[in-house]
Amino acid sequence: MTFSRRHGSAALIACVLLSANAWADDLAVLRGELDRIKSEYSTRIATLETRIAELEAQAAAARAAPPPPPAVASRAVGTGTAFNPAMSVILAGNYASLSEDPATYHIAGFVPGGPGVGPGSRSFNLGESELTFSANVDPYFFANLTASIHSDDTISVEEAFFRTTALTGGFTVKGGRFFAGIGYVNEVHAHAWDFIDQPLVYQAFFDGQLAEDGIQLKWLAPTDMFIEFGAETGNGDRFPGTQRDRNGANGGAVFVHAGNDVSDSASWRMGLSYLDRNADARSYQDVNAAAQPVTDAFTGNSRTWVVDAIFKWAPHGNPTVTALKVQGEYLRRTESGVLAFDTLGANLVGDYRSTQSGWYLQGVYQFRPRWRAGLRYDALDAGATRIGVVANGQLSAANFPLLAGASPRRATGMVDWSLSEFSRLRVQLALDEARATGRDRQLFLQYLYSIGAHGPHKF
Amino acid sequence: MSNRLVTTLLLVAGLAAATPAAAVLRVLATTPDWAALVTELGGDRVNVYAATNAFQDVHRVEAKPSLVARARNADLVVATGAELEVGWLPVLVQESGNAHIQPGSPGYFEAASQLRLLDVPAGVDRSMGDVHPQGNPHVQLDPRNIALIATGLTARLTQLDAAGTAYYEARGADFQARWQAAIARWQTKAAPLKDVSVVVIHKDQVYLCHWLGLREIGAIEPKPGVPPSAGYLAELVTRLSAAPPRLILRNAYNDAKAPDWLAERIHAPVVLLPFSVGGSAEAKDLFGLFEDTLNRLLAALK
Structure with missing residues (x-):
């Protein structure tokens, strides 16, 4: 063993010595290679170390952040509310101080419509308590009931309609009882009015607000600009129409609305509507020349044009601090047919034709969060009414004092304060010159409270 | 003349045939954030319209005619849900005459349905203010929420436009990869924000605070949606003077008055935080929104 190792070592040394010269070059190459590999690896290791440090830092940061909320697959969606059906109650009431007796209220020159005309009673009044139920019926229909409980313990159906949800192409069909799609303020529920009462022209022409028992079709044009066409028909039993003992519909209405944005901050909507109605013996109380009460009645056709416009502004569309709303409508009505004088007595019948118009313009400005102030001006023109029995000399014009030419006016101002979007307190002052004589100075204090899940309002 | 007409017609027909199927889905997004996300995921196959801008309070939006028109023409509505848009979106859907976007249809997508919401109240009463019974709906300021919503949204786009499946899936995967990398980057960067005390205005920073570990020690609104009274503000000053917060957070849409007064x-x-895409010059898209939010928070801390 020792021998062989010694010999082996000697042989190796000999070999090395012998070949030393020949290998010297190769060794240098090998050493260079090794150095290169060493430096390459140290660079790589340094990179890896940096990467590990980064990852550790990220992991630490991730540990520091709370775990992401886990996903929950397909939870119930709803634009509406958890309640089904959505139920809401609006409570309203007011205190009224009126310088003139409200029992004598009439809009001079205009055939009286009904209870929707006038400022209501003096002192404390319980307003309409509005009860609304609404929900999708099934995948095809939505239904809504709005009942109104009046302070005299009567209840009325304000709206009760179904509406389609399954139609495409911009079509919607609505049926039942609903506010007619004419004008702007006609479709707005009382609690969303900017003033405690309706514009005079709506009181004079539609007894406040026109509801339709019938059916309505609307079509929205496939444009980026809002253009909507609508047509509706029904029994037409509300003023200015009357109930008629016929199977067919009583007239109807057509309307077109258009609207768009001016900028981020401002938007508008305009409309043109036409209403056609027939009245059968639409009676009203007047007094004759001898100041005796008489009942007169109109039978004929009533056609109304409505032009409406609304403009809303808020900085960047954010109405939290300031916002402005300006709206106005012009209405023109032509009625032609026959007028019967004293239907329970003399019953003199002659032709009748009137062309009457009216407009209002109002602006409401939110000057600081929760506070708004508004102004409104109403003007009507009773026009020159042709009464056949007066024209042919049978009767004197003094027998139709309610129809005597007049131009009623009213100026209104209000301030309201909404502590939240569900409550509102309002003070309103008005100078009402609707009567033929006398100026009614009106003061109202009003409250409005909304509880439950009330549906959102339209523009 | 007639030759030229024929040539023109042929040319028009040829162009029409050659035009790629661009913008097949029309999307109405309720906020600029969802509009930005749909753009990320849908690319050229979607045409997106944002119903609101970053300077609007999404609780208080008018159901404008222009929005009704957009709803009528939409194939897909992307909303936040959890009743955030309850004051206006139902009007758009109802007035649209468009069955495709009714709730429950594939064309109606709610971001909140993809998430577990924070602040779900045990019971709801309006004396508590404007509390959302399904939980806090201001979900966009946790980027992990965005990732979850993106997954759901990609699936929805694929469902509505099957021809684009490969396109949406590729874009979705690309977005998720970029987004996860960005989240990792943001979380590293935001480490100094952990446990920083803040005062908010409305309870709409909850998800941001939850993500970054910011500690909310007070709100300028006494109750959600209820503006502060003078008395409440005085009380807040007394309480916070002893141990003031490091930062007061104000969103682009908030009025400056109350936070400045308190500060x-x-x-x-x-x-001042962008809160939504478009809320600052830097918050041009979702990446910019988070980048800018963190930059502003970190800058204010120095």
């Missing part, structure tokens, strides 16, 4: 009295800086 002056308790000597804490107000940080």
Whole structure:
């Protein structure tokens, strides 16, 4: 063993010595290679170390952040509310101080419509308590009931309609009882009015607000600009129409609305509507020349044009601090047919034709969060009414004092304060010159409270 | 003349045939954030319209005619849900005459349905203010929420436009990869924000605070949606003066008055945050929104 190792070592040394010269070059190459590999690896290791440090830092940061909320697959969606059906109650009431007796209220020159005309009673009044139920019926229909409980313990159906949800192409069909799609303020529920009462022209022409028992079709044009066409028909039993003992519909209405944005901050909507109605013996109380009460009645056709416009502004569309709303409508009505004088007595019948118009313009400005102030001006023109029995000399014009030419006016101002979007307190002052004589100075204090899940309002 | 007409017609027909199927889905997004997300995921196959801008309070939006028109023509509505848009979106859907976007249809997508919401109240009463019974709906300021919503949204786009499946899936995967990398980057960067005390205005920073570990020690609104009274503000000043927050957070849509007033009295800086895409010049898209939010928070901390 020792021998062989010694010999082996000697042989190796000999070999090395012998070949030393020949290998010297190769060794240098090998050493260079090794150095290169060493430096390459140290660079790589340094990179890896940096990467590990980064990852550790990220992991630490991730540990520091709370775990992401886990996903929950397909939870119930709803634009509406958890309640089904959505139920809401609006409570309203007011205190009224009126310088003139409200029992004598009439809009001079205009055939009286009904209870929707006038400022209501003096002192404390319980307003309409509005009860609304609404929900999708099934995948095809939505239904809504709005009942109104009046302070005299009567209840009325304000709206009760179904509406389609399954139609495409911009079509919607609505049926039942609903506010007619004419004008702007006609479709707005009382609690969303900017003033405690309706514009005079709506009181004079539609007894406040026109509801339709019938059916309505609307079509929205496939444009980026809002253009909507609508047509509706029904029994037409509300003023200015009357109930008629016929199977067919009583007239109807057509309307077109258009609207768009001016900028981020401002938007508008305009409309043109036409209403056609027939009245059968639409009676009203007047007094004759001898100041005796008489009942007169109109039978004929009533056609109304409505032009409406609304403009809303808020900085960047954010109405939290300031916002402005300006709206106005012009209405023109032509009625032609026959007028019967004293239907329970003399019953003199002659032709009748009137062309009457009216407009209002109002602006409401939110000057600081929760506070708004508004102004409104109403003007009507009773026009020159042709009464056949007066024209042919049978009767004197003094027998139709309610129809005597007049131009009623009213100026209104209000301030309201909404502590939240569900409550509102309002003070309103008005100078009402609707009567033929006398100026009614009106003061109202009003409250409005909304509880439950009330549906959102339209523009 | 007639030759030229024929040539023109042929040319028009040829162009029409050659035009790629661009913008097949029309999307109405309730906020600029969802509009940005749909753009990320849908690319050229979607045509997106944002119903609101970052300077609007999404609780208080008018159901404008222009929005009704957009709803009528939409194939897909992307909403936040959880009743955030309850004051206006139902009107758009109802007035649209468009069966495709009714709730429950594939064309109606709610971001909140993809998430577990924070602040779900045990019971709801309006004396508590404007509390959302399904939980806090201001979900967009946690980027992990965005990732979850993106997954759901990609699936929905694929469902509505099957021809684009490969396109949406590729874009979705690309977005998720970029987004996860960005989240990792943001979380590293935001480490100094952990446990920083803040005062908010409305309870709409909850998800941001939850993500970054910011500690909310007070709100300028006494109750959600209820503006502060003078008495409440005085009380807040007394309470916060002892231990002022490091930062007061104000969103682009918030009025400056109340936070500035408070800042002056308790000597804490107000940080104006974009809150939504478009809320600042830097918040051009979702990446910019988070980048800018963190930059502003970190800058205010120095």
